[in-house]
Amino acid sequence: MMTQAKSKTEEASHVTEELANLMHKMGLPDVSSTRMRDYLIRLMHCYMLGYAVDFSIIYAIMASQSGETASDRRAGYLACTLFLAHDHELGIMLINTLQRDLKSQNYLDRCSALNAICYLEHTEIVDSLLALVVACMEFPKQVVRKKAIMALYFLFERSNIPIDQLEPPLRLSLEDKDSSVVFASLSIWKLILVDHGERCKDLLPTFFAIHRKIIENRIHKSFIYHGVYAPWAQMDCLSIYNIFLDLNIGSPKEIYIMIMECLESMEKKVDAAFAVVLECVKLLSVMDPTLLACFSNEPDKNPFEVLVNYLNASNLNLKYLGLVGMMYVDHSFWKDDWLDGTLIAGTLRTCDDTITAQAIQNLDTIIDHKILVHISQDLIEALKSSENQTLAYWLLNRIMEHDTDREAWFIETVIEILAVTAKRLDDDYVETQCSVLKEALLGEVQDTKLRECSVNIIYKLIKSNNSNTFSPLWVQFAFWTLGENGYLSNLYSEIDIMKQLEKCLMIIKDDDLQTCGLQAIKRCILRSKTWLSGLEKILKEYKRSPVPEKQQIARELLEIISDVEFEKQLQETDYTLSTAITANPNKPTTINHFSKNGTGRSTSLSNVQQHIPFIQETINNSAQLNNSSKKHMYDSNLSLGSHHASDTEMTTKEFGKLWVEYKIEEKRVFECSVHDCSKLAKRLSKSWQIDVIQVIGQEFIAIETSSAALLIHVAMLPQNLFQLTLKTESNPDQIHSFLTTRQLQ
Missing domain, CATH: 1.25.10.10 (Leucine-rich Repeat Variant)
Incomplete structure (x- = not known):
């Protein structure tokens, strides 16, 4: 890249030297107008690259004077506006040419001259050209009249022309038959009124009339931009109202009515309409809140209600417009969900840095400890859905600041x-x-x-x-x-x-x-x-x-x-049943797993991967079980009910009958540190408060001490594991209660 730039610079330098030599050697009569225009365009390019092209000023002036076509003369004027921009001594040579073109009946000549006046700076230009520029205000072509308005303002800015000389033609421009001239005049009046608003206070009704003509669609359709009539002219009118309000000129109520009419005309329109709406909001916000509340025909109506739709919009641009508008509105007009931060916090869920920055700025105007507490969870959710560091830093800093x-x-x-x-x-x-x-x-x-x-x-x-x-x-x-x-x-x-x-x-x-x-x-x-x-x-x-x-x-x-x-x-672990458990002819083909709320889901036994909860190996001091239960001793052939301590006596036959009838079932797998089923039965009878009915081999059956409504079956498995099966008649809460009480969930 640097090599290319260097080669282009060397080429431009070479072209400049070559053109200088050619222009000094050649005579103008021998050079065609087209060739001269080509040289000037190259020289303008060299000038913009930073090279000195003073030798070509005289040729630019000559081209503007004697160019064969309007295009040639325009190229000469363009070169002059670049080379003579800073009160160059040769600028006086251009005055005669400008005077000639300002008197021309060719509107292109007049336009070229008026364009050049906007850029040239010379002390003698004003005295020599002011009258001719004013005369252009009456030229038949509307494009000439528009450019004359601009040239007048630039002459006014660069000289000591009294406003009295410019005011009459500029006032007439507001009544021009062509709307484009009127709109061009508005942009100039917007600048003039800043310093001379007091002497022109009688023009306010005129600006009202122009604005009302626009919003009532009484202008040509060529001024429509995306469904909005002359949006830039409306923006100028609103800026002029703002100047009059600052100077305390005119009736605030009349201005309020005009703004509300403008807002109503922008309803359901897009693009430039959004800029007009924002300008209306800014203008309403500078008015006295007490007067603003009195102006509305409906006492409860909020003049800033228009922002609600923008704040709730899904489009990020509209949401941003609503947030910016909020910043101008007095807090007395903020809605409840604006004041408590709820709405602003909701906008932060978008992953847009610009909206985040604006929303934070809005929150800073109202934030306090109460609002922080109210919106903190919304902001945390916003942090979860985005990677916005700005919001995280802001929230933490505000919490540190407000929660001492x-x-x-x-x-x-x-x-x-x-x-x-x-x-x-x-x-x-x-x-x-x-x-x-x-x-x-x-x-x-x-x-x-x-x-x-x-x-x-x-x-x-x-x-x-x-x-x-x-x-x-x-x-x-x-x-x-x-x-x-x-x-x-x-x-x-x-x-x-x-x-x-x-x-x-x-x-x-x-x-x-x-x-x-x-x-x-x-x-x-x-x-x-x-x-x-x-x-x-x-x-x-x-x-x-x-x-x-x-x-x-x-x-x-x-x-x-x-x-x-x-x-x-005993620690929980994952275990997949891979070994056959002692066959039970009454075992159902599905297992019901119950969540804590008691609802169940049915899963095929062959596809179940058991999740093994932990259990305590011995009773500790924090267990919430009854430690006063009677100790039981069991041998490998424990007889039915021979060591039964509960109020409910049950035989093996009765247990088997209930086992078939009970439909609600849940299975769990646990770790254990013993290998003998008798020892496990003895240990669990004490820690779980269950009554063991019978131990057979590596299995035993039992019931809960306090109730016979829950049937228990335990079978030893390889790898220091055992399977617990619980069955109840119809209430899954009994299983849940059993597991929860013994910290098995």
């Missing part, structure tokens, strides 16, 4: 935001936020509410998401929280927390995070005196780790769990 009390809502919200933003935020920023959270939790001395809610929200997030998607700094904070404060949760037990921590250890690959996770598990184990059987495999793997810290904590935990004081909790 560091209450439970603060803890939960900041933790969730840091979680859903995953790894998109700057590490230093995340570390700072985690430090603020940790400080708030450590500072809670007299109560446990903050620490409890932090454990609950972190457990919920880890359980419902892949831990590998979170920021490592957030995961480190989560491990610390669960390890230090997990025992405070009223929703989840230490066993639940250890299960989730182990799940994280199996997913994350970072050695430091794995060490933090093990430390959290260690704290849970020391408090609960219980450990999960699946931990042993993880510890043996970590024990061989080359990382000293991870190896050390693994060794420590292995030593701890080897102590008989710490009870082993």
